[in-house]
Amino acid sequence: MSDSKSSVLKNIPITVSKAPIEPPPGADAELVSLYQAHKKIYPRSVSGLFSRWRWALVFLTQIVFYGLPWLEWGQRQAVLFDLGARRFYIFGLVLYPQDFIYLTGILVIAAYSLFLFTAVAGRLWCGYACPQTVYTEIFLWLEKLTEGDRSARMRRDAASWTAEKFGRKAAKQFLWIAVALWTGFTFVGYFTPIHTLAGEFAQWELGSWEIFWTFFYAFATYGNAGFMREQVCKYMCPYARFQSAMFDKDTLIVTYDKDRGEPRGARSKKADLSTLNLGACVDCSLCVQVCPTGIDIRNGLQYECIGCGACADVCDTVMDKVGYARGLVKYTTEHALEQRWTKAQTISHVFRPRVLIYTTILLAVVLAMSISLAIRIPFKVDVVRDRGSLARIAEGGKIENVFRIQVMNATESTQHFHISVEGMPDLTVASEQDTVIESTQSRWIPVRLQLPYEGAEPGSHTIHFKIDAPDLGKGVTEKAVFIVPR
Ligand code: SF4
Ligand code: SF4
Numbered sequence: 001m002s003d004s005k006s007s008v009l010k011n012i013p014i015t016v017s018k019a020p021i022e023p024p025p026g027a028d029a030e031l032v033s034l035y036q037a038h039k040k041i042y043p044r045s046v047s048g049l050f051s052r053w054r055w056a057l058v059f060l061t062q063i064v065f066y067g068l069p070w071l072e073w074g075q076r077q078a079v080l081f082d083l084g085a086r087r088f089y090i091f092g093l094v095l096y097p098q099d100f101i102y103l104t105g106i107l108v109i110a111a112y113s114l115f116l117f118t119a120v121a122g123r124l125w126c127g128y129a130c131p132q133t134v135y136t137e138i139f140l141w142l143e144k145l146t147e148g149d150r151s152a153r154m155r156r157d158a159a160s161w162t163a164e165k166f167g168r169k170a171a172k173q174f175l176w177i178a179v180a181l182w183t184g185f186t187f188v189g190y191f192t193p194i195h196t197l198a199g200e201f202a203q204w205e206l207g208s209w210e211i212f213w214t215f216f217y218a219f220a221t222y223g224n225a226g227f228m229r230e231q232v233c234k235y236m237c238p239y240a241r242f243q244s245a246m247f248d249k250d251t252l253i254v255t256y257d258k259d260r261g262e263p264r265g266a267r268s269k270k271a272d273l274s275t276l277n278l279g280a281c282v283d284c285s286l287c288v289q290v291c292p293t294g295i296d297i298r299n300g301l302q303y304e305c306i307g308c309g310a311c312a313d314v315c316d317t318v319m320d321k322v323g324y325a326r327g328l329v330k331y332t333t334e335h336a337l338e339q340r341w342t343k344a345q346t347i348s349h350v351f352r353p354r355v356l357i358y359t360t361i362l363l364a365v366v367l368a369m370s371i372s373l374a375i376r377i378p379f380k381v382d383v384v385r386d387r388g389s390l391a392r393i394a395e396g397g398k399i400e401n402v403f404r405i406q407v408m409n410a411t412e413s414t415q416h417f418h419i420s421v422e423g424m425p426d427l428t429v430a431s432e433q434d435t436v437i438e439s440t441q442s443r444w445i446p447v448r449l450q451l452p453y454e455g456a457e458p459g460s461h462t463i464h465f466k467i468d469a470p471d472l473g474k475g476v477t478e479k480a481v482f483i484v485p486r
Contacts, residue, residue, distance in 0.1 A: 041230055041294040044150040048313025057128045058137050069189035081191050094410050094440055098380055105369040116358040118243055120350055121252040123307035132232050135225035139176055146172040176226050184218030230293040234304050249334040250349045254307055256298045256329050269322055280324050287311035287329055297329055381467045382406040383478045391483040398450040401482050407467060408442035415469050419447060423463035424482060426455045449482060458486040
């Protein structure tokens with residue numbers, strides 16, 4: 001702020017009133033909270049096509065998550081992210097911090113998959129595979145197992161405490177905590193060998209960070225899936241905020257067919273729809289009761305909708321019961337609804353340029369990463385000049401340069417390496433040319449290069465080290481500089 005401005009501000013008299021702020025005359029003086037009171041949601045269980053898909057994904061993702069750390073690959077865990085040793089083991093692959101590019105590739109693939117799925121069918125990830133959805137589904141199933149379905153749970157929560165209520169709630173908590181702890185234990189099992197971890201758990205000899213992460217992850221699972229549930233999706237998840245930017249009028253979303261459903265209203269099952277002044281919606285509110293985020297899909301697309309399809313499933317069962325055509329609530333696009341497209345027309349419009357571009361980029365990245373992994377050289381070389389002496393005269397009057405070469409054996413077997421040099425006539429390796437390095441180990445090797453006196457003009461000469469691994473049939477060439485002093 002300029003001096004003139006600050007001096008003007010200094011001269012303005014500021015008075016602070018302690019009197020309560022009065023509303024303007026005629027205004028409503030009601031105090032309005034900016035925060036909505038939380039209303040507990042009791043989602044009703046549902047069965048149908050989308051529910052089966054969700055459960056299939058729950059099984060698939062959890063079999064992979066809980067099962068993978070127990071898989072063995074040779075003498076070690078098949079998938080292990082050993083942060084201490086800075087090595088990631090993924091089946092036959094051992095990745096080092098230098099392989100960071102592959103992590104970038106995985107992130108790019110994940111991002112484009114999300115773009116693609118969202119452009120095709122909205123929040124597919126949220127509705128079917130997101131851990132928040134998956135664990136909420138599991139916790140809801142345990143809740144139903146111990147406390148019954150929606151109406152029984154609502155009745156019990158409203159009633160006073162009895163031994164039966166206490167027993168059921170205790171059983172639910174026990175199961176929730178067991179699942180949460182097992183989830184936390186499994187998570188840590190990806191970073192520390194799970195067999196060792198299990199032994200440490202049995203004898204309660206865990207390290208402090210293992211205790212912290214097991215309980216932290218368990219607590220997060222328990223809190224998010226048991227209590228926070230839809231609030232995580234509504235208020236905490238950033239993806240919910242920007243996913244609508246990836247939608248367009250050809251994106252498949254769960255939609256209520258207003259033209260067909262309205263005016264909604266109850267009617268007798270035997271009533272003839274054509275003689276009633278009503279649409280197909282019987283206003284049973286089941287679509288609201290099954291919704292895990294507690295919204296009414298009949299109010300149109302809302303950011304709270306995670307696209308799980310539960311309302312579509314339940315509405316189909318209602319349509320079946322009253323004898324109307326299914327699909328009052330269904331996956332469809334805005335364009336399809338407006339123009340009353342058939343299923344085939346709708347699907348043909350889903351594969352539009354945007355989707356094809358995402359698919360092409362995704363396939364290109366997957367292909368590039370697969371090729372890169374297939375031709376990856378399983379050892380790494382780093383050449384460093386000895387800082388102590390740039391060049392010196394060695395025994396026999398030869399010019400000598402000293403280097404240090406780091407060779408990292410990224411394979412899981414002992415490897416033999418051979419070091420040679422090229423780039424100057426008569427340049428030879430005067431130190432040991434062959435070395436053996438244990439599996440997943442690295443070593444600094446001092447290398448002395450010698451050139452006959454007056455073998456080259458004074459100055460810097462580009463040379464190339466060749467490090468070959470004969471058993472692997474692969475070699476690496478590294479550039480360096482040989483200095484001939486004046
Ligand atoms: S489930 Fe179907 S029929 Fe029932 S209220 Fe919802 S949209 Fe209407
Ligand atoms: S509105 Fe339907 S699709 Fe959206 S979250 Fe609720 S039940 Fe799932």
